[in-house]
Amino acid sequence: MDNTTIIAAASIVTAGITMGAGVLGPAMGQGRAVSSALTSLAQQPDAAPTITRTLFVGLAMIESMAIYCFVVSMILLFANPFWNHVIAAVATK
Numbered sequence: 001m002d003n004t005t006i007i008a009a010a011s012i013v014t015a016g017i018t019m020g021a022g023v024l025g026p027a028m029g030q031g032r033a034v035s036s037a038l039t040s041l042a043q044q045p046d047a048a049p050t051i052t053r054t055l056f057v058g059l060a061m062i063e064s065m066a067i068y069c070f071v072v073s074m075i076l077l078f079a080n081p082f083w084n085h086v087i088a089a090v091a092t093k
Contacts (some may be wrong), residue, residue, distance in 0.1 A: 007086050015073035022069020029062045 001009075037055040041048055 003086050003089060007080070007082050011076045011080050011082075015076040018069050018073045018076070022072075023066050026062050026066040029065075030059055033058050033062065 033055060037051055040051050044051070
């Protein structure tokens, strides 16, 4: 395999691992947050607006981690900074 193929394969594998690991954590966190919010709502129905508002802000913060992982994987696939280095190395040979 040449250098370009190795960089392409490494980018694709790394993007897949990034998305897999980056989505697992936020999914578990969102599940726990919703579970805790529902428990709190069952115990304190009068505090529903406050709990709901806080839940949605927390879910947005948790989801931002998954979005960052998605952005990193897209950078690895479509705007990889190593491509220019590999192409320049191949051009000099």
